[in-house]
Amino acid sequence: MTRxxxxxxxxxxxxxxxxxxxxxSKDQPEGSTLTALxxxxxxxxAGEFITLVGPSGSGKTTLLDLxxxxxxxxxxxxxxxxxxxxxxxxxxxxxxxxxxxxxxxTAAANVAFGLEGPGSDGRRLSRRERADNARDYLELVxxxxxxxxxxxxxxxxMKQRVAIARSLAYxxxxxxxxxxxxxxxAQTREQLQEELLRIWRTTGKTIIFITHGIDEAxxxxxxxxxxxxxxxxxxQVVDIDLGERGGDGDVRSGAAFVEHRHKVxxxxxxxxxxxxxxxxxxxRPDGSAPDEAPQLSKGQLSKGKAA
Amino acid sequence: xxxxxxxxxxxxxxxxVTAPADSGRAPRPAEAGRLALVIRAxxxxxxxxxxxxxxxxxxxxxxxxxxxxxxxxSTRVFLPPLHEVLRALGSLIAKGQLQNHLAASLTRSAxxxxxxxxxAVALGLLVAWYRSLDRFxxxxxxxxxxxxxxxxxxxxxxxLGIGETSKISIVAYAAFFPVLLNTIAGVRTVDPLLIxxxxxxxxxxxxxxxxxxxxxxxxTIFTGIRxxxxxxxxVLIAAEMVGAKAGLGYLIVNAQSSFLIPxxxxxxxxxxxxxxxxxxxxxxxxRHFSRWRTAVGSQFN
Numbered sequence: 003m004t005r006x007x008x009x010x011x012x013x014x015x016x017x018x019x020x021x022x023x024x025x026x027s028k029d030q031p032e033g034s035t036l037t038a039l040x041x042x043x044x045x046x047x048a049g050e051f052i053t054l055v056g057p058s059g060s061g062k063t064t065l066l067d068l069x070x071x072x073x074x075x076x077x078x079x080x081x082x083x084x085x086x087x088x089x090x091x092x093x094x095x096x097x098x099x100x101x102x103x104x105x106x107x108t109a110a111a112n113v114a115f116g117l118e119g120p121g122s123d124g125r126r127l128s129r130r131e132r133a134d135n136a137r138d139y140l141e142l143v144x145x146x147x148x149x150x151x152x153x154x155x156x157x158x159x160m161k162q163r164v165a166i167a168r169s170l171a172y173x174x175x176x177x178x179x180x181x182x183x184x185x186x187x188a189q190t191r192e193q194l195q196e197e198l199l200r201i202w203r204t205t206g207k208t209i210i211f212i213t214h215g216i217d218e219a220x221x222x223x224x225x226x227x228x229x230x231x232x233x234x235x236x237x238q239v240v241d242i243d244l245g246e247r248g249g250d251g252d253v254r255s256g257a258a259f260v261e262h263r264h265k266v267x268x269x270x271x272x273x274x275x276x277x278x279x280x281x282x283x284x285x286r287p288d289g290s291a292p293d294e295a296p297q298l299s300k301g302q303l304s305k306g307k308a309a
Numbered sequence: 310x311x312x313x314x315x316x317x318x319x320x321x322x323x324x325x326v327t328a329p330a331d332s333g334r335a336p337r338p339a340e341a342g343r344l345a346l347v348i349r350a351x352x353x354x355x356x357x358x359x360x361x362x363x364x365x366x367x368x369x370x371x372x373x374x375x376x377x378x379x380x381x382x383s384t385r386v387f388l389p390p391l392h393e394v395l396r397a398l399g400s401l402i403a404k405g406q407l408q409n410h411l412a413a414s415l416t417r418s419a420x421x422x423x424x425x426x427x428x429a430v431a432l433g434l435l436v437a438w439y440r441s442l443d444r445f446x447x448x449x450x451x452x453x454x455x456x457x458x459x460x461x462x463x464x465x466x467x468x469l470g471i472g473e474t475s476k477i478s479i480v481a482y483a484a485f486f487p488v489l490l491n492t493i494a495g496v497r498t499v500d501p502l503l504i505x506x507x508x509x510x511x512x513x514x515x516x517x518x519x520x521x522x523x524x525x526x527x528x529t530i531f532t533g534i535r536x537x538x539x540x541x542x543x544v545l546i547a548a549e550m551v552g553a554k555a556g557l558g559y560l561i562v563n564a565q566s567s568f569l570i571p572x573x574x575x576x577x578x579x580x581x582x583x584x585x586x587x588x589x590x591x592x593x594x595x596r597h598f599s600r601w602r603t604a605v606g607s608q609f610n
Contacts, residue, residue, distance in 0.1 A: 070509045090511040102506035106524045106601040116510050118520070152601050172510075 010084045011045035012208045013069065013176065018042040019077035020064050037233035038064045042078070044227060044236060048175070051202055051209045053219040055270055056229030057277035062212045065234070066180050069210060070096045082176065092116075095169035099181040101161040103153040109164045110136040110149035116172035139167040142201060159190035166198070170205065179211045183218065195222055216270060220244075220262045221254060228269045231277035238269055389571045397571035398578060406560075407579065413555035414545060414583075417473065421480025422541040426534055429485045433492025433530075438518065443493075450489070458483035458544050462551060471552035476545065483544040484537035491533025495526030528599035535591040542584055557583070 020039040038061040046052050056062050067073045068080050071090040080087040082094065095116075103112050113136035117127050127135070140149060143163040153161055162182055169177060183191040195218065202209055213219050219226045220242055228237045244258050253259055373391040380388055401407040436443045458479055465482075469475035499522050507521045549558025557580050564572035 072505065072508060090509050092511055094509075096506070096509040098502060098506060100502055102500075102502045104503060104521065104524070106527075115520070119512070119516065154601065 012048035012050070012083065013044075013046040013210070014081040014084070015042050015044045015065075015078070016081065017078035018065070018068060018075045018080065020061065020068065020073070021076050039068075039075075040233040040235055042234070042236050044239070046208060046210065048208055049206050050225070051199075051211065051223055052225045052227060053211045053213055053223030054227045054229065055213060055216060055219045055266065056234060057231045057270065057274040058214070059232045059277055060229040060273070061232065061234030062214075062229060063180055065229075066096070066178050066210070066212055069176075069178050070094055092172055093174050094176045094178055095172070095174040097162075097165050097169050097177065097179040097182045099184050101153070101158075101165045103161055103164055103168075105153050108150050108152055109140060109145065109156065112153070112164055113139050113167045113171050115168060135171055136167075139171045140164070142170065142204075143167045144197065157190075158186050159194060162186065162194060163197075166201070170201070170207075175208055177207045177209045179209065181212055181214065184214070191218070198222065216263055216266050217254065220259060220266055226262075226266050228266060228273070231273045231280065237273065240266055240269070387570055389574065393571045394574040394578065397569075398575035401572060401575055407575070410555055410557050410560045410576075411579065411583070413553075413559075414542075414549065414557045417476045417549075417556065418480050418541045418545045421477040421545070422484050422538060424477070424481040425484035425537055425541070426488055428481075429488035429533075429537075430492050430530060433489045434496060434523075436489075437493045437496035450486075454486045454490070458540075459547050462548055465548075466552055476548050476553065476556075479548050480541045480545050484541040487536035487540065488530070488533040491536070492526065492530050495529030495533075496522055498529070499525045528595070528602050531591075531595040531598050535588070535595050538587050538591045539584065542580075542587060546580055 018039055019037070019041060022036045022038060024034045024036050042065065054062055054065070064073070068075050069087070071080075071087045071094070074088070082091075104115065107115065110133060114132040117132045117135055119126075137146075137149060140146060140163075143166050145160060145163050145167065148156065148160065148164075153164070156164065166182070183194050186194065198209075199222065201207075211219075211222055213222075223242055226240045226242060228240065229235065230237045240262065242262050244253055244256065244262070369391055376385045376388045376390045398407070436446060461482065462479055465475040465479045469478055503521055503525065504517065507517050512520065545556070546558040546561075549556035550562045553559040557576055561573050561576035561580070564570070564576060
């Protein structure tokens with residue numbers, strides 16, 4: 003954070019490529035490789051809010067996994083603060099579309115989850131400090147009074163708020179968000195977008211936000227990175243300038259918004275068509291893509307354990 | 310044991326749902342209406358209660374009057390009416406015999422059950438976590454799992470005698486597999502997304518296991534424990550029938566061979582009441598540990 007927009011960007015992707023081995027199937031007995039990402043180079047400044055759009059199967063989630071350190075790139079480097087990412091770390095937090103809350107823990111206990119180990123300074127927080135922290139962060143996301151609720155007692159929007167609070171609680175510099183609002187209804191989504199911008203302004207986090215919604219990308223991002231259809235390459239990065247937006251005005255119907263939206267839409271349109279013609283679908287976490295090897299679905303059963 | 314909760318759940322909603330609609334009227338009709346609703350709801354609950362216990366009552370009536378009026382004289386000797394059985398039960402309790410047998414049985418099944426739960430959970434966690442151990446042990450476990458416990462009773466008796474050791478061992482053996490299989494299943498079916506989320510927080514393997522996998526598997530493990538509780542009593546009674554000096558199984562067989570037929574039925578009645586009680590307790594424990602699961606299906610669809 004101290005470097006600001008200095009010479010070292012907060013996050014730096016250098017010529018990232020990622021391939022998956024598709025397991026042998028009836029059609030392809032030798033198996034094959036699937037290139038999910040190729041030649042991605044992108045710098046993100048500290049405190050920046052960048053959104054990432056791309057058609058299905060363009061490797062958005064793969065890119066996020068690389069940033070989170072859950073997987074390693076085959077080519078290129080992911081740098082955070084100039085240091086190569088070699089695994090998950092407390093400087094980065096991930097917010098998932100499906101919330102990924104621990105159903106046996108209350109909202110407050112979920113938020114406190116990341117605080118239970120030794121912190122970045124090696125100190126362990128006491129139970130009381132963790133509870134205080136959890137309460138503060140639940141308040142930040144507008145969920146005061148819901149500390150003792152279990153996830154199944156909360157609505158989708160509330161669950162995602164808890165998930166955001168959990169990610170913020172251990173104070174990462176970077177928030178990686180993987181279509182976090184995609185499962186919510188339109189009204190809740192708009193509300194949470196508003197809240198996220200507020201949280202971003204108050205906390206100064208660097209946010210990488212993946213979405214398939216063009217409106218959402220333009221509304222939230224300072225820049226929108228458009229990915230091409232598979233293999234995912236960086237097609238263009240669009241700077242978004244919607245002018246001053248402190249007031250209550252309807253930003254989405256302003257001329258600037260419409261213009262930016264159209265620009266991103268045109269960039270994305272061809273890619274979505276290409277992806278559809280190729281029949282690309284989501285790449286699964288184990289690296290298989292149902293459209294390229296339909297027989298793979300059986301393999302899903304064995305991936306429950308990630309030892 | 311699900312019947313009473315079901316009727317409670319379905320009978321409760323009508324009252325609160327319809328009550329607000331009445332509150333807008335003049336106070337007296339509203340009160341009367343509410344009273345009528347309460348009465349109707351009460352009547353419905355009572356009706357359901359009568360219906361739910363109807364089969365039991367009919368069975369007991371048949372047991373009481375059937376032998377006297379329907380059975381032939383020779384059958385009546387082996388099928389005493391309910392009141393004779395209850396009288397025998399009363400005198401067994403008065404003499405303290407029933408308590409002794411019950412204590413013997415409970416001690417055995419509790420020890421065997423306890424041993425089984427501890428070892429099966431531990432082994433299950435290991436097998437589920439280490440794939441290679443699973444591949445190594447699984448064929449052997451399959452063989453043992455599919456060997457009926459009672460088929461091994463003669464082996465246990467030959468090797469360990471007719472004392473406590475063989476009884477406790479066979480109970481442990483029978484209770485072991487439900488717990489083992491459910492523990493493995495519980496660990497295996499942890500939501501991969503939760504593992505991903507925990508990994509993204511940088512959790513080590515051990516902490517991942519302790520903080521995510523174990524709590525997530527607890528309800529499934531308890532399902533196994535409940536099944537084990539039921540089978541530990543079943544197997545114990547059978548084992549006590551073959552060779553024992555005390556216990557409910559011994560009471561039943563001994564009463565039969567001594568021609569104390571009402572005592573035999575008293576023993577059987579105790580066994581079924583004990584089974585019901587144990588099952589009820591274990592269901593309550595299982596439900597307690599699965600509270601958070603109530604709406605888990607809607608969360609991860």
